[in-house]
Amino acid sequence: NGFGRRFNDSTPFSYSKANTKMNKKNIGYLLILPGFTFYLAFHLIPIIGAFYISFFSWRVISPSGGIFVGLENYIDLFSDRIFLLALKHSVVFVGLSMIIQVPLALLLAVLLGLNLRLSKFFRGVYFVPLLMSFVVVGLLFNFIFSSTVGTLNNFLRAIGLGRFAGEWLGDPKKALYIIILVQVWKEFGLSMLLFVAGLQGIPNNLYESAKLDGANAWQCFRSITIPLLREVIAVVSVLVMIISFKVFALVYTMTAGGPFYATEVLGTYLYNKAFTLMRMGYASSIAGMLFLIVFSLAFFQSWVKGKRGTIEY
Incomplete structure (x- = not known):
C-alpha cells in the first residue's frame, strides 16, 4: 500500500543520514586523537607525575628511592x-x-x-x-x-x-x-x-x-x-x-x-x-x-x- 511504500522508501534515507552523522563524529575524534595523545604524553602525564613526586623526599642519587613526606x-x-x-x-x-x-x-x-x-x-x-x-x-x-x-x-x-x-x-x-x-x-x-x-x-x-x-x-x-x-x-x-x-x-x-x-x-x-x-x-x-x-x-x-x-x- 501507499503507507508501506513511503515507509520503505524513507527508511534507507534516514538510516544513511544517521550513519553519515556517526561517521563525521568518528572522523572528528580521529582528527583530534594525535593532538590529544601528544598533550596527554608530554603535558598532562608529566604534570600529574610532578605533583606525585612533590610528596616525596627523593634524591636521584639515593639508592633507596623516595620517602613519602606529604606536604x-x-x-x-x-x-x-x-x-x-x-x-x-x-x-x-x-x-x-x-x-x-x-x-x-x-x-x-x-x-x-x-x-x-x-x-x-x-x-x-x-x-x-x-x-x-x-x-x-x-x-x-x-x-x-x-x-x-x-x-x-x-x-x-x-x-x-x-x-x-x-x-x-x-x-x-x-x-x-x-x-x-x-x-x-x-x-x-x-x-x-x-x-x-x-x-x-x-x-x-x-x-x-x-x-x-x-x-x-x-x-x-x-x-x-x-x-x-x-x-x-x-x-x-x-x-x-x-x-x-x-x-x-x-x-x-x-x-x-x-x-x-x-x-x-x-x-x-x-x-x-x-x-x-x-x-x-x-x-x-x-x-x-x-x-x-x-x-x-x-x-x-x-x-x-x-x-x-x-x-x-
Whole structure:
C-alpha cells in the first residue's frame, strides 16, 4: 500500500543520514586523537607525575628511592629564603613585563594600522626576535652587556660617555631589569600581531561616525579602540604573564640567577634544585607551586572576563 511504500522508501534515507552523522563524529575524534595523545604524553602525564613526586623526599642519587613526606616540601618552601626571593623576582618580572610589553605592543599595532610608509616592513622586523631562541638571545645580549668586551660599553667610550660604562649584568641593582627589557624586546612581536589582528576586526564606520560627532584621535582610541580590544588585551596579558612566569633560558644564559641571587627566578631555582642538588621532590614542589600560581591567575582572568560579558558591534 501507499503507507508501506513511503515507509520503505524513507527508511534507507534516514538510516544513511544517521550513519553519515556517526561517521563525521568518528572522523572528528580521529582528527583530534594525535593532538590529544601528544598533550596527554608530554603535558598532562608529566604534570600529574610532578605533583606525585612533590610528596616525596627523593634524591636521584639515593639508592633507596623516595620517602613519602606529604606536604612537607610545600611547607618548607615558605621558610626557604631563596625560594621567597625567587618568587619575588618572578612577580616583579611578570609585573614589569606586562606594564611595558602590553602598552608598547598596542601602541606599535595602532601605528602600523595607520598604513604609514614601510609599515609592512616594520611589521616583519618587529616579529623577527620572536623567531630567535631564548638561548641565542641570551648569549647575544650577554655579549652586548659584557663589562670588558661588551658592545655597549665600547660604544659609550667611543662617543665620550665612558663614565656611564659599567657592570651591567654584574650589578645586583640593574641585572634583573636589564633581563626584563631583553625579554620584552624578544616577545613583544607576538603581542603586537595579536593587537593588529584585533584592530582589523573593528569596523571603520565606528571611527567615521565618531569623527562626524567631533571626536579626536585620542577620544576614538579611548572610547572605541580600547573597549573593543578588551578581550584581545586580556588574552595578551595572560600570555605575557605565563611566558614571564616560566622564564628560564634567558635568565640562565645571561646571569644564571646571579649575581648573589639578584636575578634568581622560580625557573632557575627549580633547575638548580633538580639538576645541581638532585632534590627532585623539592624541585617538583616548586614546579607544582608555579603551576598553581599561573593556573589561578589565568582562571581569575577568565572569570573576570566572563563576568563582564562580550561586547557586540
